[in-house]
Amino acid sequence: xxxxxxxPWSRVEFEQQLREKGTGYHIHHPFNVLxxxxxxxxxxxxxxxxxxxxxxxSIPLKDAAILSNMPVQxxxxxWITRITDHDxxxxxxxxxxxxxxxxxxxxxxxxxxxxLEHVVPGxxxxxxxxxxxxxxxxxxxxxxSSLTELFAPEIHKNRLAxxxxxxxxxxxxxxxxxxNRITQARKDVEEALQVTLDYFNTRELxxxxxxxxxxxxxxxxxxxxxxxxxxxxxxxxxxxxNG
Amino acid sequence: xxxxxxxPWSRVEFEQQLREKGTGYHIHHPFNVLxxxxxxxxxxxxxxxxxxxxxxxSIPLKDAAILSNMPVQxxxxxWITRITDHDxxxxxxxxxxxxxxxxxxxxxxxxxxxxLEHVVPGxxxxxxxxxxxxxxxxxxxxxxSSLTELFAPEIHKNRLAxxxxxxxxxxxxxxxxxxNRITQARKDVEEALQVTLDYFNTRELxxxxxxxxxxxxxxxxxxxxxxxxxxxxxxxxxxxxNG
Numbered sequence: 001x002x003x004x005x006x007x008p009w010s011r012v013e014f015e016q017q018l019r020e021k022g023t024g025y026h027i028h029h030p031f032n033v034l035x036x037x038x039x040x041x042x043x044x045x046x047x048x049x050x051x052x053x054x055x056x057x058s059i060p061l062k063d064a065a066i067l068s069n070m071p072v073q074x075x076x077x078x079w080i081t082r083i084t085d086h087d088x089x090x091x092x093x094x095x096x097x098x099x100x101x102x103x104x105x106x107x108x109x110x111x112x113x114x115x116l117e118h119v120v121p122g123x124x125x126x127x128x129x130x131x132x133x134x135x136x137x138x139x140x141x142x143x144x145s146s147l148t149e150l151f152a153p154e155i156h157k158n159r160l161a162x163x164x165x166x167x168x169x170x171x172x173x174x175x176x177x178x179x180n181r182i183t184q185a186r187k188d189v190e191e192a193l194q195v196t197l198d199y200f201n202t203r204e205l206x207x208x209x210x211x212x213x214x215x216x217x218x219x220x221x222x223x224x225x226x227x228x229x230x231x232x233x234x235x236x237x238x239x240x241x242n243g
Numbered sequence: 244x245x246x247x248x249x250x251p252w253s254r255v256e257f258e259q260q261l262r263e264k265g266t267g268y269h270i271h272h273p274f275n276v277l278x279x280x281x282x283x284x285x286x287x288x289x290x291x292x293x294x295x296x297x298x299x300x301s302i303p304l305k306d307a308a309i310l311s312n313m314p315v316q317x318x319x320x321x322w323i324t325r326i327t328d329h330d331x332x333x334x335x336x337x338x339x340x341x342x343x344x345x346x347x348x349x350x351x352x353x354x355x356x357x358x359l360e361h362v363v364p365g366x367x368x369x370x371x372x373x374x375x376x377x378x379x380x381x382x383x384x385x386x387x388s389s390l391t392e393l394f395a396p397e398i399h400k401n402r403l404a405x406x407x408x409x410x411x412x413x414x415x416x417x418x419x420x421x422x423n424r425i426t427q428a429r430k431d432v433e434e435a436l437q438v439t440l441d442y443f444n445t446r447e448l449x450x451x452x453x454x455x456x457x458x459x460x461x462x463x464x465x466x467x468x469x470x471x472x473x474x475x476x477x478x479x480x481x482x483x484x485n486g
Contacts, residue, residue: 121462125365125372222469225365225468226365229471
């Protein structure tokens with residue numbers, strides 16, 4: 001019997017299934033586990049911040065791609081705040097600027113961050129997969145893919161709780177990005193969750209939604225894989241690549 | 244002094260610069276070095292074949308994307324043979340079928356290969372980056388990106404030379420793909436090289452060509468990185484991901 005013949009899950013059960021995907025969130029990736037345990041050295045922390053910046057600057061592009069596929073004015077009026085949250089508006093500098101300040105707090109120069117000179121190919125490919133998904137898929141699927149934000153407040157809170165003790169060499173002011181995102185992610189995820197629960201309303205579509213969320217979890221996981229390969233097992237590149 | 248003020252390299256020197264990029268070809272990646280040394284177990288060989296199949300089936304899509312951006316009929320008449328080389332025509336089964344036979348020779352079932360069930364996210368993201376490049380960039384840049392084929396005959400010949408001894412459990416008939424590609428890659432690369440030497444005719448463009456070739460080298464390198472993470476250091480996924 002194909003899955004199309006199964007009745008849809010209730011909204012409560014569907015939401016539960018989505019939330020259970022959190023077991024694959026990158027908070028469980030060894031790179032993040034080591035980071036939270038205070039086991040990374042300054043170069044590795046800087047590598048993470050510099051590489052993750054590529055994800056940060058891609059968020060407004062991704063959200064603009066979603067906006068360009070979104071024919072519903074009310075939805076656009078909600079979604080556009082995701083872009084201004086990152087790019088800023090008026091005197092508000094926004095999330096990208098906050099990330100640069102995090103970079104400076106860990107000892108990177110602004111130009112070193114914005115030039116993307118430290119960004120490794122695996123990070124680019126994973127993040128670009130996310131942008132291209134948003135460009136090419138129906139907007140409801142892209143909204144669904146944003147649901148990793150269900151799990152984001154925990155990772156940000158964890159960093160705020162552990163970094164000041166483990167990484168005393170990092171200026172505290174630099175952690176403002178994490179503080180901002182706890183509130184922003186909560187607001188964003190509520191609207192994205194309602195869209196997802198409404199749109200994916202057959203069992204087949206609900207299972208498709210789980211696959212989409214898995215895709216986005218894979219993007220974040222691969223980002224940490226690439227950092228692991230580059231900053232924890234650098235022998236892989238340095239000993240062979242230019243040999 | 245900016246690079247735009249430098250005179251272009253001669254064709255001979257430009258070609259030499261392109262060929263020197265071969266030091267970053269994935270023949271030097273530890274995963275491939277171990278494979279050529281007979282150090283991989285059957286599961287790891289199968290993992291490589293099953294994952295690399297995603298690259299194989301993406302080649303015709305990539306070449307069709309280039310074709311769709313190519314306004315020059317004569318070029319299209321040359322380029323289209325890349326698609327038929329892989330998809331086959333008339334009674335000729337083509338490269339994808341040859342790869343499936345390689346898969347069967349290493350102990351995979353046809354359905355296991357074609358379902359893509361073993362393909363890991365990092366491989367998908369890297370290969371999709373290549374397809375999206377071909378969709379979005381001018382055709383001459385995509386042609387340039389194919390120049391990793393300058394280095395391909397050596398890797399195929401190396402497999403034909405080393406596998407029969409190291410991996411006696413693999414049926415010899417399965418290696419036909421590598422035999423076919425030695426000839427095909429030589430023909431393909433000659434035309435791609437001429438296009439590249441013609442089109443990238445200022446120093447700035449020539450340097451851009453080197454960056455494009457580096458991008459394609461990164462795609463192949465990341466593919467091996469993802470296989471390394473999954474099949475050589477599986478602890479990274481299995482111990483944490485669903486924990």
